[in-house]
Amino acid sequence: MFTKEEVKEFIIKFGKKWLFPDFYNKVTWYVVTLGAGIILTPIPFKLVIYNWIIESINLNSGNIITLSEMGSNTADYWLGYSLITLALLHNVFSKWLLHQNDVQERVSAEKINAVDEALFKEFLEVFPSGSRSAYLLETHDFGNSFNLESLNNIDKFVDEWNCPEKSFIDQDLEAIRKELWAKCYKFSWLVAEKSSPTHGGLQSVVPDRVRGDWDWPKWVDDDVKAVNKMASEVFVLHQSFIKFMRETLKC
Known part of the structure; x- marks a missing residue:
């Protein structure tokens, strides 16, 4: 079980990493960039990209896909926001794993220190x-x-x-x-x-x-x-x- 101090420390770190994600993380950077690109790209330009993707799929698969089947433009924004949210969640989760590793390493170091300290005290008696x-x-x-x-x-x-x-x-x-x-x-x-x-x-x-x-x-x-x-x-x-x-x- 974790102590109150450890829980408090994680909550603080969790909040900081959520509000200020580490964009040097390549996965976070790529996904956030993709999501932001979907949201900010003008609709005409997106239509050009979608048409190119559809033509490529039709050419390679033989199935006929039309632009109307792709859904409304609103879905683009939901997709963009979803990608950004997933990237931030990935960033926080990765930091949580690192935090857990740090906690385990600290606990292990404290146990080793306690054993060695007891042995040193025994040496001082001898x-x-x-x-x-x-x-x-x-x-x-x-x-x-x-x-x-x-x-x-x-x-x-x-x-x-x-x-x-x-x-x-x-x-x-x-x-x-x-x-x-x-x-x-x-x-x-x-x-x-x-x-x-x-x-x-x-x-x-x-x-x-x-x-x-x-x-x-x-x-x-x-x-x-x-x-x-x-x-x-x-x-x-x-x-x-x-x-x-x-x-x-x-x-």
Whole structure:
């Protein structure tokens, strides 16, 4: 069912299109021109045209048709007005169909927006900007040890957000979600590969055996730089994802 606002909007558009038809519509233009031509053409000229049409029909069909059988001149005006009326009705009907399509597209877009908005709110519960994982990505130097629990938000996102139920309907939103998930997945594996538990119960990219050394081996420096670099990339992409979502969904 349509709302009162939609009905009112259609009535206004209906009236405008009836009073001011779109004559760029070829069908409307041709039919209105034909109707106006029938009404405005002088009777002598019309008689010449009618005689030519009758002669052509008689010549091709063999049936004898006379001008008297064509009816009175009054019928010409009725025919002209009828053609103009039909053209205007066609114009209004075509606009009504376009209006219905617009309504359906708007309703469909609103439904898609509602589904994606609900999913985005669910994402913010899993991996918001104020989470421990986001703070770790933004501020931590992985040359220092860290608590594994600080990765819980990232791990939860990686574990649970790679399925159809967590896919956005809007293709642009879904594309950036996939990009963020892939980056988080790589970061999780990089941390798992490059870090190990410390004697203090924390996690560190720098092994305990070289932690107190003045100069770390080059491979340790390379590991720390690699993890720091990817952490920054994940954080920037995470913030861009949230900003893009808010701008697109208006929430």
